[in-house]
Amino acid sequence: MTADTAHTFQTYSVTTHPSQGVTNVAALRAQFAGLGIDGFIVPHEDEHQNEYLPDANERLAWVSGFTGSAGAALILKDKAILFADGRYTLQSREQTDPSVFEVVDFTATAIAEQIASQPRGSVIGFDPRLHSPAALKALQQAATRVGLNLKAVDPNPIDLAWGAARPAQPMTPVVPQPLQFAGVASGDKRAKLAESLRQKGVAAALITAPSSIAWLFNVRGGDVIRSPLPLAQALLKADGTAELFLEPAKVTEGLGEWLGNEVALKTPTDIPAALTALSGQGILVDPNWSSAWWVEAIEGAGASAVAGDDPCLIPRACKNAAEIAGTTEAHIRDGAILSEFLYWVATEAQTALPSEIEVAQKLESLRIASGLVKDLSFDTISGFGPHGALPHYRVTEQSNIRIKPGNLLLVDSGGQYVDGTTDVTRTIAIGTPNAEHKRMFTLVLKGHIALATIRFPAGTTGTHLDVLARQFLWNAGFDYDHGTGHGVGVYLGVHEGPQRIAKALNAYALQPGMIVSNEPGFYKAGDFGIRIENLQYITDAAPIAGGERPMLGFKNLTWAPIDRSLIEVSLLTEAERRYIDDYHAEVLRLLSPRVKPEVADWLTTACAPL
Incomplete structure (x- = not known):
């Protein structure tokens, strides 16, 4: 049984009502006097x-019209x-x-400034409710330095101004994630995490991250577009029992039986009493993933809020054997x-010259036709x-252009399947690429190969590895301004922490089973x-012939041709050529039996040795 998410797929229209900014901002400002404030912070x-948010929680979009997945406003x-950051x-x-x-660039300090x-x-x-303690602390420090006051307000003035027009909160059914895909029973997960709570000396952990709840209880939902997540909260006790707080409308037949006797299924209105029952004891709460409101609620109930990582964070990131297989x-x-899509781009699209929207719709239609994809x-x-030079460009009806010979098409996409989450980017030449296209593509490819093939000792973080993907661009005087790799879930979020490969410092070591993307670029x-971009997972440490220490490594997950017409072979070493040839041979072996005969024939050419 899997979640029937009933999600709509991608749309390309942009709501740009000139009056929205005037009308909705004015409606918000009308609430200021009653709340005693001179301004209001609106996070995404x-x-x-x-x-990614349900419609009812798109407060930033309501007040501004901006629908990107990251941003904020100060009204x-x-x-x-x-x-808004460079993606948008x-x-x-x-x-x-x-x-x-x-519109101001969304940097780490922009709002505080x-x-x-x-x-x-x-x-x-x-x-x-909308700010983590960690994020709120930086804002409070900035306000204190200049003699401003930050004031917590309730209710949210946007909710008041939005009024009856605000969509209802989602009530999508919560269903079991079969053990064949989850790999480890919820009871076993809870027992292991309970031991870590006892070691920390806390009575319970408050879990508010939807991905952690989905993983811990082996359930999935559909409250959040693009991710099969249920909106809920949970208390994991130090004895391995738990309380899961779900709206009754989300509870499906048999869910209680699936959760078992050690999980009490309750409603969100039961949370205050559950916290009060822990009065005088410590409750672990993650200051990065739980809102500041929860810290106040814990303290208000007479318990102690103990800051620490969500106990699901690392175990969720380190996929088990069933998750890796899935x-x-x-x-x-x-x-x-x-590959069906790339065949279309290499043949029909080269002469039909579709628009960016038509390109995206073609790929989406192929995923839908499989009958297996749950959502993008x-x-x-x-x-x-x-x-393509905008790293996270989102095509709209207003920005849409047609492809034409002599330049490059960049397509970054992914699907949610009951057994896995995909994310892959391919850059494709339309017509004949020029020398600059080939040189820069090959420098990016060399960095991609360097990161894919590295072996590294335990304790290494993504920060240590990031330079591998950038070295060839750096040596030529170039760089890119996004991270090289992000964590990915298994039928969970396409962006998952805590692992990351980027210049920014990351304290979390890469561990076996973690999935990360490998996506250097040039713009x-x-x-x-x-x-x-390919996804890859971290393998167990293994010895290297003649070496002294076992080393971790990466194993590739993504299989799709890389455009050979864009590779300047003379810039590759023999080892790099061998890597590409071996990769393409595996693409051909794995995918040929699964595609139409004409696509299999094309794959033979697309995956030919360099």
Whole structure:
């Protein structure tokens, strides 16, 4: 049994009502006087710190019109600022009213800097349910430095202004995730994590991250688009029992039996009493993934909030054998679909010259036709030419252009399957690539190969490995401004922590079973973009002939041809050529039996040795 998510797939229209910024910002400001505030912080995140949100929690989109998956706004009495990062340069300006909103780059300190620029004595409101303690601390420090006050407000003034027009909260059924895919029974997971709670000296852990709840109880839902997640909370006790707080409408027949006698199924209204029952004891809460409101609720119930990592964080990231087997199969299945798509781009699309939207729709239609995909894992990035130079470009009806010979098409996409989550990027030449295209593609490819083939000792973090993917670009005087790799779940979120490969410091060591992306890139503003992305998982430490220490490594998950016409073979070493030839031989072996005969014939050519 799997979650019937009934998600809609990608849309390309952009709601750009010129009056939205004026009308909704004015409606929000009308709430300020009653709450005693001079401004209000609007994060993108919701009560569950989600990246992708149900419609009812799209507060940032309601007030600004901006629908990107990351951003924030600061609404003041006489000024409105939208913070959007480089992924959404075009979209943020398309979707906001320039007469109302100033668009500012969303850096780590951008909101704090804007708060600090307000007049001394100003009162800036915030909803503690929408900010993690870690994020809120930085804002409070900035306000204190300049004599401002941050004020927690309840109810949220956006919810008041939105009123009856606000969509209802999702009530998607929560269903079991079969043990054949989960790999480890929930009771065994809870028993292992309970031991860690006892070692920390706490009575329980408050779990609020939807992905942790889905993983811990071996369930899936559909409350969050692009991710099969249930919105819920849980208390995991130090004796291995648990309380799961679900809206009754989400409880499906047989769910209680699936959860077992050690899990008490309760409603969200039961949470205060459950916290009070732990009065005088310590409750672990993650300051990065739980909202500040929960810390207040714990302390208000007479318990002690103990800051620490969500106990599910590392165990969830380190996939078990069944999860690795499932995601391996999902990636082969998805690779066959992607090969059908790449065949279409290499043949029909080269003469029909479709638009960016038509490209994305073609790939989406192939995934849907499989009858196995539950949802996209994120909105497809289909960027041609200059749009490919925007690393996380999202095509809309307003920005849509047609492909044409002489430039590159970048397509980044993925699917949610009951046994795995995929994320893959291919850059494809339309017509004949020029020498610059080939040189830069090959420099990116060399970095991709270096990261795919490295062996490394236990204790290594993604920060240590990031330079491997950048070295050839650096030596030529180039770089890219996004991370090299993010964690990925198994029929969970396409972006999963704590592992990451990036310049930014990351304290979490890479461990066996963790899945990470390998996606170096190059972006020439206004001209073209290149990214090559596969997913890979970390293997157990093994000895190397003649070496002294066992070393971890990566095993590839993603199988799809890499455009050979873009490879400048003279820039590759013999080992790099051998890697590409071996990779393509495996693509051919795995995918040929799963595709149409004409696609299998094309694969033979696309995967020929260099």
